[in-house]
Amino acid sequence: xxxxxxxxxxxxxxxxxxxxxxxxxxxxxxxxxxxxxxxxxxxxxxxxxxxxxxxxxxxxxxxxxxxxxxxxxxxxxxxxxxxxxxxxxxxxxxxxxxxxxxxxxxxxxxxxxxxxxxxxxxxxxxxxxxxxxxxxxxxxxxxxxxxxxxxxxxxxxxxxxxxxxxxxxxxxxxxxxxxxxxxxxxxxxxxxxxxxxxxxxxxxxxxxxxxxxxxxxxxxxxxxxxxxxxxxxxxxxxxxxxxxxxxxxxxxxxxxxxxxxxxxxxxxxxxxxxxxxxxxxxxxxxxxxxxxxxxxxxxxxxxxxxxxxxxxxxxxxxxxxxxxxxxxxxxxxxxxxxxxxxxxxxxxxxxxxxxxxxxxxxxxxxxxxxxxxxxxxxxxxxxxxxxxxxxxxxxxxxxxxxxxxxxxxxxxxxxxxxxxxxxxxxxxxxxxxxxxxxxxxxxxxxxxxxxxxxxxx
Amino acid sequence: xxxxxxxxxxxxxxxxxxxxxxxxxxxxxxxxxxxxxxxxxxxxxxxxxxxxxxxxxxxxxxxxxxxxxxxxxxxxxxxxxxxxxxxxxxxxxxxxxxxxxxxxxxxxxxxxxxxxxxxxxxxxxxxxxxxxxxxxxxxxxxxxxxxxxxxxxxxxxxxxxxxxxxxxxxxxxxxxxxxxxxxxxxxxxxxxxxxxxxxxxxxxxxxxxxxxxxxxxxxxxxxxxxxxxxxxxxxxxxxxxxxxxxxxxxxxxxxxxxxxxxxxxxxxxxxxxxxxxxxxxxxxxxxxxxxxxxxxxxxxxxxxxxxxxxxxxxxxxxxxxxxxxxxxxxxxxxxxxxxx
Numbered sequence: 001x002x003x004x005x006x007x008x009x010x011x012x013x014x015x016x017x018x019x020x021x022x023x024x025x026x027x028x029x030x031x032x033x034x035x036x037x038x039x040x041x042x043x044x045x046x047x048x049x050x051x052x053x054x055x056x057x058x059x060x061x062x063x064x065x066x067x068x069x070x071x072x073x074x075x076x077x078x079x080x081x082x083x084x085x086x087x088x089x090x091x092x093x094x095x096x097x098x099x100x101x102x103x104x105x106x107x108x109x110x111x112x113x114x115x116x117x118x119x120x121x122x123x124x125x126x127x128x129x130x131x132x133x134x135x136x137x138x139x140x141x142x143x144x145x146x147x148x149x150x151x152x153x154x155x156x157x158x159x160x161x162x163x164x165x166x167x168x169x170x171x172x173x174x175x176x177x178x179x180x181x182x183x184x185x186x187x188x189x190x191x192x193x194x195x196x197x198x199x200x201x202x203x204x205x206x207x208x209x210x211x212x213x214x215x216x217x218x219x220x221x222x223x224x225x226x227x228x229x230x231x232x233x234x235x236x237x238x239x240x241x242x243x244x245x246x247x248x249x250x251x252x253x254x255x256x257x258x259x260x261x262x263x264x265x266x267x268x269x270x271x272x273x274x275x276x277x278x279x280x281x282x283x284x285x286x287x288x289x290x291x292x293x294x295x296x297x298x299x300x301x302x303x304x305x306x307x308x309x310x311x312x313x314x315x316x317x318x319x320x321x322x323x324x325x326x327x328x329x330x331x332x333x334x335x336x337x338x339x340x341x342x343x344x345x346x347x348x349x350x351x352x353x354x355x356x357x358x359x360x361x362x363x364x365x366x367x368x369x370x371x372x373x374x375x376x377x378x379x380x381x382x383x384x385x386x387x388x389x390x391x392x393x394x395x396x397x398x399x400x401x402x403x404x405x406x407x408x409x410x411x412x413x414x415x416x417x418x419x420x421x422x423x424x425x426x427x428x429x430x431x432x433x434x435x436x437x438x439x440x441x442x443x444x445x446x447x448x449x450x451x452x453x454x455x456x457x
Numbered sequence: 458x459x460x461x462x463x464x465x466x467x468x469x470x471x472x473x474x475x476x477x478x479x480x481x482x483x484x485x486x487x488x489x490x491x492x493x494x495x496x497x498x499x500x501x502x503x504x505x506x507x508x509x510x511x512x513x514x515x516x517x518x519x520x521x522x523x524x525x526x527x528x529x530x531x532x533x534x535x536x537x538x539x540x541x542x543x544x545x546x547x548x549x550x551x552x553x554x555x556x557x558x559x560x561x562x563x564x565x566x567x568x569x570x571x572x573x574x575x576x577x578x579x580x581x582x583x584x585x586x587x588x589x590x591x592x593x594x595x596x597x598x599x600x601x602x603x604x605x606x607x608x609x610x611x612x613x614x615x616x617x618x619x620x621x622x623x624x625x626x627x628x629x630x631x632x633x634x635x636x637x638x639x640x641x642x643x644x645x646x647x648x649x650x651x652x653x654x655x656x657x658x659x660x661x662x663x664x665x666x667x668x669x670x671x672x673x674x675x676x677x678x679x680x681x682x683x684x685x686x687x688x689x690x691x692x693x694x695x696x697x698x699x700x701x702x703x704x705x706x707x708x709x710x711x712x713x714x715x716x717x718x719x720x721x722x723x724x725x726x727x728x729x730x731x732x733x734x735x736x737x738x739x740x741x742x743x744x745x746x747x748x749x750x751x752x753x754x755x756x757x758x759x760x761x762x763x764x765x766x767x768x769x770x771x772x773x774x775x776x777x778x779x780x781x782x783x784x785x786x787x788x789x790x791x792x793x794x795x796x797x
Contacts, residue, residue, distance in 0.1 A: 186458035436467030
């Protein structure tokens with residue numbers, strides 16, 4: 001089940017919402033959310049839900065042992081099995097195809113156990129969440145252990161299960177522990193409605209429109225010429241941003257409907273003044289996770305270049321099991337390290353220039369998400385050598401869509417709109433009527449909407 | 458909470474507006490026989506809207522048609538010319554994408570206004586395909602009434618809890634899908650165009666209709682799958698019997714003859730399923746034949762010999778060059794009065 005689906009918006013969500021706030025059954029709320037989340041997740045496949053449940057039960061079983069906080073071995077016992085599950089489902093096939101020639105039928109048959117597995121949706125997200133819980137508990141940052149239903153709610157809660165934001169226990173522990181006594185909060189629900197409407201619009205009206213325009217080039221990179229290559233680079237850059245931003249906004253909005261305040265995942269990333277700044281603004285919950293659980297344990301700034309290369313390669317690998325993703329991570333490592341050594345020069349450039357160069361460099365990097373290496377090579381070859389013809393040039397409609405996306409990205413403060421706050425009734429009225437219009441217009445285009453890009457990860 | 462209420466009321470008003478546009482039927486009757494152009498091209502008009510246009514056309518007709526065919530896209534290409542019944546007034550009431558359940562609902566609605574044809578031919582999907590979705594063209598209110606009717610039929614037939622749950626789930630799912638279809642951009646855009654006098658999108662040649670309600674055949678394909686995949690059991694035998702009862706009830710509205718035939722598959726698939734019939738298809742077929750006999754309807758599941766060289770648009774849509782003469786032969790004994 002996905003957020004941009006009628007079944008989710010008009011059957012699943014209203015039903016769960018009504019049951020959640022139904023008087024007299026508030027004591028069952030954690031169980032309701034767990035059941036709803038498992039149903040939500042099981043639409044991707046029952047067997048995948050088993051991996052999720054196994055991770056939850058295993059980690060909870062280990063972290064509740066008396067010696068857990070004193071024993072490093074117990075910590076490893078908690079986090080290694082979920083990590084192995086992630087490695088098996090996500091990386092085993094990649095490692096085998098990198099090491100062996102699976103075109104040979106015998107070799108393929110030998111490794112079929114690893115090659116023919118389907119990736120459970122969101123496994124990268126919930127694995128990071130169970131690992132962070134175990135580490136935080138081991139570090140003494142979680143004093144009071146939640147009950148198993150509360151822990152299971154934390155990990156499996158459907159708004160964030162498949163593509164984040166990657167929650168830390170302390171982000172939501174306050175709400176989780178008071179879930180049974182939670183009252184319906186009009187402010188939070190209005191905020192939730194605002195975030196859901198804006199998120200859906202970002203995904204369906206902007207990201208999916210751009211996706212529609214670059215679709216021919218996605219499937220056939222040899223179709224690009226000089227101008228279309230420029231178009232594809234920037235259109236895909238805005239597509240991936242509004243796609244994931246839209247998802248994160250919907251997740252925050254859904255969380256708010258049930259009383260949760262999820263952390264933000266984006267802080268206007270394309271306005272970053274440097275590659276380093278970009279990573280403080282893009283997919284922030286992943287950046288902070290990597291910083292706290294990988295970069296700092298590796299020694300942090302003490303071995304800056306080495307650690308940046310390691311964490312950015314890991315970040316690339318987290319996104320996908322493939323050399324293009326690793327290369328994308330290393331590309332960003334190169335950008336961050338280059339910035340580090342040219343900081344005095346870079347920071348003295350005009351702000352507009354800093355933002356522009358960061359945006360262009362980041363956008364070029366996304367091409368590694370769009371194509372495999374052969375595709376990237378073909379794309380570059382044709383971008384460099386194919387002259388534009390009238391037929392190959394992007395249409396005016398395509399440029400308008402790109403221009404609108406850029407204008408919204410750089411000049412519109414969506415969060416302020418989504419917060420759904422106004423000082424007077426007239427303001428509230430206008431704001432909510434506008435949100436309703438946006439919502440219904442989004443519904444009209446929902447049938448051509450695609451799966452969120454980050455579901456792959 | 459005030460803000461949420463404003464949002465919900467605004468959204469509800471907008472959804473009602475969308476609903477109005479999505480169910481808006483253009484005022485002109487494209488099936489009007491006096492219309493100088495015998496064909497008209499449409500795209501961006503939903504099949505549900507077509508069902509309403511066909512119903513309205515029947516309602517406006519001074520007398521009921523002599524012959525009417527009901528079904529879905531598998532019978533939609535049959536025109537008056539194909540069945541060649543001379544002076545008989547023929548109309549094709551088929552609705553693309555629907556199942557036998559929709560035919561039953563349409564016949565009921567025509568019976569209610571006393572405009573049901575004198576001879577009815579109903580195309581039933583091949584039982585290996587097990588297509589038995591609830592009708593989409595009816596309103597939510599009618600869907601609710603159908604649901605209670607189904608529930609009553611199920612309980613009186615001793616349906617299992619699982620079957621009752623299936624009926625509930627299918628009703629909910631059809632309602633969600635119907636709601637979803639209300640918002641389809643292409644249909645809404647076309648409604649706006651026709652409401653405000655702009656030309657409708659007429660690019661799809663495959664969607665050219667004739668004034669007898671039939672649709673021009675799709676272009677024959679050379680790429681026919683060798684054998685279609687059989688679907689899992691979906692037809693609930695007691696529900697099939699109940700729907701056949703609803704069709705048979707049209708006799709009280711003046712229908713003289715009701716003929717149901719199981720639709721045809723491409724010879725390759727047909728031969729495969731004849732040799733390897735699934736248990737659920739056999740069960741459904743038996744339910745059809747025994748109920749038809751009980752209710753005095755003529756039901757045919759046997760397949761005539763087909764020319765293997767005949768061109769099909771796909772493996773489950775029989776060509777009209779075959780289907781036309783077949784139907785003509787079926788109804789011949791019942792339509793002597795309108796022979797030219």
